[in-house]
Amino acid sequence: MTSHDTSHDAGPRGSGTPTEAAAAVPAPEGAAVPGALDLPGTWNARDVGGRAVPIGHDEPLRTGVLLRTASLSRLTPAGQAALSDLGVTTVLDLRGDDELERDGADAVPGGVRVLRRGMDPAQGLQAGGGGGASADPAALIAGLLAADDPTAVARRMMHGVYATFVQDPGIRATVGRVLGEVASSDGAAVVHCSAGKDRTGWVVALAQYVAGVGEEDRRAEYLASRSAVGGLAALVPPIPGLSPDALAPVLTVEPEYLEAAWELAAREHGSVDGYLVACGVTTAVRDALVARLVAS
Numbered sequence: 001m002t003s004h005d006t007s008h009d010a011g012p013r014g015s016g017t018p019t020e021a022a023a024a025v026p027a028p029e030g031a032a033v034p035g036a037l038d039l040p041g042t043w044n045a046r047d048v049g050g051r052a053v054p055i056g057h058d059e060p061l062r063t064g065v066l067l068r069t070a071s072l073s074r075l076t077p078a079g080q081a082a083l084s085d086l087g088v089t090t091v092l093d094l095r096g097d098d099e100l101e102r103d104g105a106d107a108v109p110g111g112v113r114v115l116r117r118g119m120d121p122a123q124g125l126q127a128g129g130g131g132g133a134s135a136d137p138a139a140l141i142a143g144l145l146a147a148d149d150p151t152a153v154a155r156r157m158m159h160g161v162y163a164t165f166v167q168d169p170g171i172r173a174t175v176g177r178v179l180g181e182v183a184s185s186d187g188a189a190v191v192h193c194s195a196g197k198d199r200t201g202w203v204v205a206l207a208q209y210v211a212g213v214g215e216e217d218r219r220a221e222y223l224a225s226r227s228a229v230g231g232l233a234a235l236v237p238p239i240p241g242l243s244p245d246a247l248a249p250v251l252t253v254e255p256e257y258l259e260a261a262w263e264l265a266a267r268e269h270g271s272v273d274g275y276l277v278a279c280g281v282t283t284a285v286r287d288a289l290v291a292r293l294v295a296s
Helices: 077-085 097-103 137-142 150-167 169-184 199-210 215-223 244-251 255-269 272-278 283-293
Strands: 066-069 088-093 113-116 188-192
Touching (some): 088 169, 150 255, 169 188, 169 199, 169 283, 188 199, 199 215, 199 272, 199 283, 255 272
Parallel strands (some): 088 188
């Protein structure tokens, strides 16, 4: 697991072709996704604000503060212009080194600060013969090939990935750092990984929790990625000896992934608040995040 601080003003990357289907950009889904953003060259993009209302408040979370996407490595000039129009000043890239090498750096307009904050497990988790677990969908798929029951292994692998968000001290530190950087950004902040559903979903759920958003609304935001990533399965080429159904746990989000990790955080740290303390999230960071996200 890496958490490099490579702040830079990144322009469009070279035109290398990713070798993994999961790195491609799915066609837009027909059904509208709440809060969806039109950012050509990426997908699963939405503003976290504008829908969920924090408990005890009358207004939803502010828009233009926290955005979420899949990888920005293929963002087109039109997508970059849209990013500028949204007032984005900070991009927090949760991808690991292998993903960055495979897919390339984020293609963002000049003046946008890109912070590398890798959230891949420090060590591969062995899951019932399914190989090492990774938060990268392409790596997860590769890990299923030797499994006798790939669907069951895929679910265990996904639960294992989410467990590292709680148990890996390096990832905990990264989670805390990312939340602090969202809180201190002077413009809109984008949080993304490869597919924008698991690592990104975890960080966004925590940001919502700090802002006072209730469980049902946090779950709805997390599960909105089901519609947004629907095109991902169509991009994965047939894999000899592996049923398409076996990939389903990897290519979507399930409420039990989030709920089990949430319960694990509470169990191991006394509460989710205790987990946040273990992540290095101070009272000052929490207050700053609330000030940014919650309409006064």
